Amino acid sequence: MIRIALDVMGADGGVRPLVEGAAQLSMERGETVVVLVGDDRAIRKTLASVAHDAQRIEVVHAPSAVLSTDNPAEALALMPDASILHAAKLVLSAEADVLVSAGNTGAVILAAARTFTRLPGVRRSALAAVIPTLATHGPHKDPFALMLDVGATLECSADELVGFAVMGSAYSRVVSEIARPRVGLLSNGTEPRKGTPAVVEAHAMLARSAAVDFAGNIEGLDIPRGSVDVVVCDGFVGNIVLKMFEGVADAAKTLAKDAYAARLRYKLGLMLLSQGLRRVRELTDWQAYGGAPILGFDRLVIKAHGRSNARAVRNALRVATKTVERALVPKIEEGLRAAADLR
């Protein structure tokens, strides 16, 4: 039986979507128990209004919340009883197997760093995210690739980039069921000598690696194309690329609306295309993919989007279940051991 500690505080939509997502999961096949960590009264109020299996939901009272606008370090210093710290401690003490939160990203990473232990060979943790791609990936034809880091570690050494490649590869095997995920190193050219010194060194190490199916350097244009299953980069670049996708999607929507609104035939064209456009939009629908893993610790953490609705939360809980069932942490450890002597 798998137990998930779900921090229900600090999300943009309040407690409700978190509790509803857990309630939905409790009605599905399986044995996963969700421990809701947060304001007891608000949780029980929402629970009372939704169908759920009370055998598979528990509540732990921890009402202090880090908000998305808070400075993570300051907030955690002021609130040693914050729900995210409380939830992390449940995982540390093995009362739960995995941590899920839709709260302040920085606070989730910091709480993990303070509560859990970094795996041998990991000096910095990584936040991974899915990005929409033209090509599909793996047996389930996922229309997205995994990218890491997207903001946990801004500047990375070669060792850290290699660690991200190993961890991303293991995650992709476990969650997307891709037998040998192709891993690309993001750079300013495909040649091995292209890139910053850290990227060039990481390339040389990965080229020698048996633990990772290394596709070499990839360029910016390979990202939307989806040339690889896992994109490795430092957190500064990854954050900019991830947000650029958001900006491009917004811009395309506005362009379509503004440029053609005046002309009837464009309007008609748009109407006819609307069903197709919905499919394109689904590609950028992070709600379907269940959150971003924080990798590098001896415990698992899934960060759901702050704007998650109940469906997104349920998907994050499913992904969390999968990572425990399929022993992600031991697999990451194994990959790290195999990569330890690459230097």
Next chain:
Amino acid sequence: MIRIALDVMGADGGVRPLVEGAAQLSMERGETVVVLVGDDRAIRKTLASVAHDAQRIEVVHAPSAVLSTDNPAEALALMPDASILHAAKLVLSAEADVLVSAGNTGAVILAAARTFTRLPGVRRSALAAVIPTLATHGPHKDPFALMLDVGATLECSADELVGFAVMGSAYSRVVSEIARPRVGLLSNGTEPRKGTPAVVEAHAMLARSAAVDFAGNIEGLDIPRGSVDVVVCDGFVGNIVLKMFEGVADAAKTLAKDAYAARLRYKLGLMLLSQGLRRVRELTDWQAYGGAPILGFDRLVIKAHGRSNARAVRNALRVATKTVERALVPKIEEGLRAAADLR
């Protein structure tokens, strides 16, 4: 009278589009003379087939070409008489005022670095490029912003980023005629403390600057939105962002073609939208914008795209003329002096 040294060798389409672009410019109003530097025979053969004003075109024989696939440093070492070096020397000796090339980008930057002198306060040069944006910029409503660096300097110190802000601002004033260009520093968050140490330090310096209208940090989603006129970043990030635009445009085209080809009503919708889509495509049409400036030297260099057609070359020559007429280099020097004591 302005004289442009045009390196006609090493472009993807051979000598022809370069010579044709120069021929077109010679038939326009103005006094600009273009000195074609390259294989004399090939140049004269093309010239014989196109309308041109022979008073405004000169030819200098320099047949050795650096190809786009060559390693820049190795190629220049093997060919001390390469057309790009020859063209740069014409500018050094004041036989020409500005250098334009559609050849190997690395070789153009290297030739400039070896032949010209860096301006006081500039430690590293920058390659600037235009990127399509939703918002328009300046009195001519340009649908693009300037981004630098996009590949000349992969890792940048705070001083270098500040230098790019100053140079990009001057270029935007001179070429796009924006009186006070808004300059944004690309980072992983808008707060002044967000970013790598170099970005955080550059932010503090720019915030004190009178030479630059600093808009603060911008994020990835601001790039396609077009929140600022000039985007400043290191060459590694800039190169990835620039190529991502190319990849997104390609992916959108393929998606539209593939996803709806099977369905008649989608096809009809696409047909109706085609005129509109053409307008969107124009936004990413670098041919209209005449090349990318290499900034930081006491002489001006414009790098045209390797795939430039005659129109793109003519536009690059027009931009080159403008930069000389409007005294870009003295304006950059002035900005650099004003920024010298920001530290």
